[in-house]
Amino acid sequence: MSAPIRVTVWNEFWHENPQHHAEIRSLLLNYGFSDERLKNATEGVQSIYPEGMHTVISAHLREQGFEVRTATQDEAEHGLTEDVLAETDVLTWWGHIAHDEVSDKIVQRVHERVNMGGMGLIALHSAHYSKIFRKLMGTSCMLKTREADEKERIWVVEQGHPIARGLPEYFEIPQTEMYGEPFDVPAPDTLVFVSWFQGGEIFRSGCCYHRGRGKVFYFRPGHETLPIYYQPEVLQVITNAVRWAAPSGGPELIFGDHPPLETLE
Amino acid sequence: MSAPIRVTVWNEFWHENPQHHAEIRSLLLNYGFSDERLKNATEGVQSIYPEGMHTVISAHLREQGFEVRTATQDEAEHGLTEDVLAETDVLTWWGHIAHDEVSDKIVQRVHERVNMGGMGLIALHSAHYSKIFRKLMGTSCMLKTREADEKERIWVVEQGHPIARGLPEYFEIPQTEMYGEPFDVPAPDTLVFVSWFQGGEIFRSGCCYHRGRGKVFYFRPGHETLPIYYQPEVLQVITNAVRWAAPSGGPELIFGDHPPLETLE
Amino acid sequence: MSAPIRVTVWNEFWHENPQHHAEIRSLLLNYGFSDERLKNATEGVQSIYPEGMHTVISAHLREQGFEVRTATQDEAEHGLTEDVLAETDVLTWWGHIAHDEVSDKIVQRVHERVNMGGMGLIALHSAHYSKIFRKLMGTSCMLKTREADEKERIWVVEQGHPIARGLPEYFEIPQTEMYGEPFDVPAPDTLVFVSWFQGGEIFRSGCCYHRGRGKVFYFRPGHETLPIYYQPEVLQVITNAVRWAAPSGGPELIFGDHPPLETLE
């Protein structure tokens, strides 16, 4: 209760980083992106988050009294060494364009730290398709998308859940990318938010999962081309989720051969 | 986060109270109880909890830093006035022999304080059949029973849940009353504990529910004729449950006529 | 598997019945209804369902091969005698203006037939506030509403569930009453549908619950002033729900004193 929760804010950090812009452009050209969209996905993101999304999120979490560090994909071992993970209570994850570049070995390490160690994981927005989230879910984790800068209204549907702390009954993201159902994840242990989109879709936007000793929260908002991680309600949710996902201090998982606790005649 | 959680420890307080012993004897005679069982259910309980179970539980919770008061069934309005409930974050409930004597009006009041107000409710042992728990569940809440002072082993099955904090993978109640399945409750939102009984039964012993803005936890141990509420693991669970069940500060429930948030052509 | 499922289609049958129109008008006047809305809620409903909604729903279910009878609130014991319930596998329930006129004794009887007997219950639209549904849920079952004949789009979110059989990924109700969150029910065991409304709200529109031996399905569509129960997708869902909610033939609930199954030394 007393020691501050230790958060590692992880970011792919490609969209905001000019060193990756050429690569991003060439990747997105394959999807037939227009010049404007290519620019949005590179210089556009950089102008909103000049030092990376992780810097904005981590600054906010520090203000909340958490002990915060950041890590990015380009660092050695993606910044997620054994030591860093051992000192991390909750890991927030943002990735998008370079999911496949994340090392399977590190994914396995993070998985174990969640499942066996009890570290919390908060998957943000496009992290729905990160290797670590897909591995923890067991489904395709795919969904519908549309980039039209339309309105999203996020409704609380489990008002007693700690992740709804301090929120109004709904809040709006004035301009966002749409994510629509089917969102191919297992039904969450607790569904906290459902989104309404202007274009006619709905989405399960706040999903809680227990996985072994760990807790996982998926939170939808956060498209990189829009200043969503500056929005107070979004930051409030991330703060709440960090508190909820922190290790609970429950028993370790003990597997394997087990002598009888009662006499077997 | 800063103000202490305010707990009201509610107790029927009949078994431990000599003023009710004649009544209890006459009630239990209808069930064909032997002299020994009649004595156990009256003087027996009193000798274990001379000042009532609520005193033992509340003393422990006070040590944990909660702001604790007690209330008992014989008090006016069962000690659960509007004012008391308004100042209660979590209500723990123990009742057994006199469920039917609890006023429907007070039950309605507690229900509203949970559902609309977000107060937590922790139903202990025989409170499975209390009016308030049955009203919150919507099922019969009946189960199997046996008084044979046999062993119970309580296994944690959701290791990442805050109610499992500080516990080993299982703990034992050396002598207890058996509760067996079917336990006619809705499948819990989260199942935290499952009990093994020496006589061959199992039981879902730790069950979490969201109900509106409130949270409800059912915890099985606590038979009145045995010193179960002195056992450290049992007290640890109650402490954990108080923390979990405290109001989360989510949005109020707003019902009724709602003007459109978007233009309807 | 072989005998047809026996369905009782229950209807309040006031809105469609001229004998109740004066009463409805006087009730709704208290809510400040305009002349037009008063007319809609009486003659309007009658013109859409001249012989009552139950006739339309039951005709469809009969075509599906079920053995169907109807029952209405004005009948003796609301048409739900012990004999009728004993021969009912699934009960569908539509009520709105006269929930309070339903006898508590009959509600208790239906509850027992669901919980102990395994009968399925399908609560339609405004039956969210029926006594039987509220009793089974344990919460207030209130919600937001708006009558603006706006569009609803119902999205399937659990594609593998039998209640989604034969449906497209979403279907629309061109004109309907809005129901919005908070929908104060326990999180469903399975959430099958989520609705999008033109005016900006979302709603958990298809909710499955186990209650004892019985199964309960809440299905949102069905406003009385619009011809919604003629819509093929709506009827398909009701058909699917009948199949899902039919008794499963699982074990009876056996409660009370239980001798040990293993030797207790």
Next chain:
Amino acid sequence: MSAPIRVTVWNEFWHENPQHHAEIRSLLLNYGFSDERLKNATEGVQSIYPEGMHTVISAHLREQGFEVRTATQDEAEHGLTEDVLAETDVLTWWGHIAHDEVSDKIVQRVHERVNMGGMGLIALHSAHYSKIFRKLMGTSCMLKTREADEKERIWVVEQGHPIARGLPEYFEIPQTEMYGEPFDVPAPDTLVFVSWFQGGEIFRSGCCYHRGRGKVFYFRPGHETLPIYYQPEVLQVITNAVRWAAPSGGPELIFGDHPPLETLE
């Protein structure tokens, strides 16, 4: 409703097959198995299931009216070609000693057929650690074990579930291998059975999951050295599970770019 459900009963088929006995012996020697256990795990299994477990299970399912084929690990593509899977509604899976020998490509194929295609998967006993089950769960799927031929009592805890059809409130496996908690799987969407073991453990023995369009059921009983798949209650559960897991005919999963359904101004 009319065409019979098409079941493929898959079996590793090593323990029952003398061609694999030398390999099994050398593998189990690494675990320090005694001569007696080595013999049990080879000739012992073979004597119980001379033509393989799949033959016993498939014969029973054929009697129930399903259209049944079998497939085993040694066959090309493990007998799970694209064609076989395309004609399979429900796949039952038993594996133990050779999980690692199953091709990742085939695992991916089965996963897709479940998740996207809606095929049911029934994981039996030691299939808890099969690649396909672990991939679908997202957790370690490990557990406690003990081979002491002790008694298991399987209690129904969701009496209204179709997988409990025709069962008593509990049934016993007179001699079995123990599996104990923690069973590191996500909390099931529906928990149908909980086991009591003579040696003092409990286990979540019947676990239902939705994964995309498909349904997954884990069922614990079935240790290879004991004649468990001849026991009527065990076969009844597998039959029930096949019916429950068969494809529901819900909508296909449509992902990716999605044009707006409503006008975006």
